Amino acid sequence: MLPNARGATLEPQPQPGAGKAVGANDRIRFGIIGVGMEGSNVLASALSLPGAECVAAADLYDGRHTLAKEITGNPNLPTTRRYHDILDRKDIDCVLVAVPDFWHRQIVVDACEAGKDVYCEKPMSHTVAEGFDMVQAAEQHNRVVQVGAQRVSSVLCAKAREMVRGGAIGEVNMVELTLGRNSPTGAWEYPPPPDLSAANFDWDTWLKDTPKIPFNPDRFARWRCWRDYGTGVAGDLMVHLISAMLFTLDWNEPPRSALSLGGIYRWKDGRDMPDLQTVLFDYHGIPVYIRLGLSTETPETARYMGPKGVLDTTEFGIHYSPQAGIDTDPSYYDSSYPAKMRQEYVKEWHEEHDPPPGKEPLTEQTLYAGDDWDDLRPHIWTFFESVKTRRPNVENAVFGNHAAIACHMANLSYFQKRQVFWDSSTRTVKDSL
Numbered sequence: 001m002l003p004n005a006r007g008a009t010l011e012p013q014p015q016p017g018a019g020k021a022v023g024a025n026d027r028i029r030f031g032i033i034g035v036g037m038e039g040s041n042v043l044a045s046a047l048s049l050p051g052a053e054c055v056a057a058a059d060l061y062d063g064r065h066t067l068a069k070e071i072t073g074n075p076n077l078p079t080t081r082r083y084h085d086i087l088d089r090k091d092i093d094c095v096l097v098a099v100p101d102f103w104h105r106q107i108v109v110d111a112c113e114a115g116k117d118v119y120c121e122k123p124m125s126h127t128v129a130e131g132f133d134m135v136q137a138a139e140q141h142n143r144v145v146q147v148g149a150q151r152v153s154s155v156l157c158a159k160a161r162e163m164v165r166g167g168a169i170g171e172v173n174m175v176e177l178t179l180g181r182n183s184p185t186g187a188w189e190y191p192p193p194p195d196l197s198a199a200n201f202d203w204d205t206w207l208k209d210t211p212k213i214p215f216n217p218d219r220f221a222r223w224r225c226w227r228d229y230g231t232g233v234a235g236d237l238m239v240h241l242i243s244a245m246l247f248t249l250d251w252n253e254p255p256r257s258a259l260s261l262g263g264i265y266r267w268k269d270g271r272d273m274p275d276l277q278t279v280l281f282d283y284h285g286i287p288v289y290i291r292l293g294l295s296t297e298t299p300e301t302a303r304y305m306g307p308k309g310v311l312d313t314t315e316f317g318i319h320y321s322p323q324a325g326i327d328t329d330p331s332y333y334d335s336s337y338p339a340k341m342r343q344e345y346v347k348e349w350h351e352e353h354d355p356p357p358g359k360e361p362l363t364e365q366t367l368y369a370g371d372d373w374d375d376l377r378p379h380i381w382t383f384f385e386s387v388k389t390r391r392p393n394v395e396n397a398v399f400g401n402h403a404a405i406a407c408h409m410a411n412l413s414y415f416q417k418r419q420v421f422w423d424s425s426t427r428t429v430k431d432s433l
């Protein structure tokens, strides 16, 4: 019997907080640290939620102080280059952090130590060791930490998870995650802000503990291209697919091993991170194949496969094709039979298997269309709810760390040109086990 996917719909939910007067206890006063490309989206999305108020913004570039004032509509919004100014304030419930990957650990640990809950952009960490520091800081200071791979809170992933749990595809035996872009912006060749200078931007602080180099606007805008600051296509793109996969499949663990191949094929602009990366992960024996490229545009898809069918999830929908897993014709192996034997086999097969005329089975496929799985609002809402209720959230530091470890393993394998393995006893990546 094939599972009836139509019977597994999620109940419609009212929009969070819609139509409700916001009481004092429902208010969230937050500060934002990093108001760049993503921080500006995070800020606008957070402000669109009921009861959310931004009370301060920190960024090393003054142009983004202006941007924060524009987004909040508050020309008097306190802004600073020093994020500690925000952490020192007693009247702030939490911080939203959208700085480049190499700054995540420091700010999350400092925020936890200062007693602030933290929404930190993905990928959670820049290295494996950093992720464990962040998990420890969250636990030690009893803070809500949520990582910003927003699909985990999307209705599409919730639906896909419900279908997998309901047996729609049977035991999952393979996952394919793919994404391709083909444009300079898609390949992170962003135009730096034209006025960026040493006068309005704290370059030395931005560099943190990376090698000291002269002021370079490209590094500021295109940091994803370099390993010193970012985590490449793995931390930028794959982490979304991995996070959604872990949630959809109810997995919450690092992969056992990773083997990655790729290179810099098209964007030879001085970057050291690959513009094409393929990865084969082993998740407790199940192969997860990943293809990420910046030179050919292909749709972003997460394909979950099992003996009972295929679940294809994309940004705006789910396509479910059930499979009966049975022969619908006599086996083509019969070509190896002599003619008389073949004819008898075929005749018997049809007698045994053919439905009565007019009763031929119809196959049913299911399509769900939904809100963009990259919509930030449900995810930030989930975080604010955790801050208010102290109830745990799904994409906490442990979950975020597991997703980030997969990215680090992919990159380590790529750079070391060999398969790498997760050693859970030492919580490190090894060349062999």
Ligand SMILES: NC(=O)c1ccc[n+]([C@@H]2O[C@H](COP(=O)([O-])OP(=O)(O)OC[C@H]3O[C@@H](n4cnc5c(N)ncnc54)[C@H](O)[C@@H]3O)[C@@H](O)[C@H]2O)c1
Residues within 6 Å of the ligand: 033, 034, 035, 036, 037, 038, 039, 058, 059, 060, 061, 064, 081, 082, 083, 098, 099, 100, 101, 103, 121, 122, 123, 148, 149, 150, 205, 206, 220, 221, 235, 236, 374
């Ligand atoms: N969830 C998503 O869909 C999504 C999308 C894009 C980016 N991101 C993530 O968001 C983060 C930021 O990416 P981005 O593209 O917005 O980068 P960006 O370079 O556009 O913006 C980062 C901002 O952080 C500021 N900054 C850096 N260090 C700082 C510090 N110590 N104190 C205060 N401000 C500091 C910079 O001045 C800059 O304005 C990254 O981790 C990225 O992976 C997530």
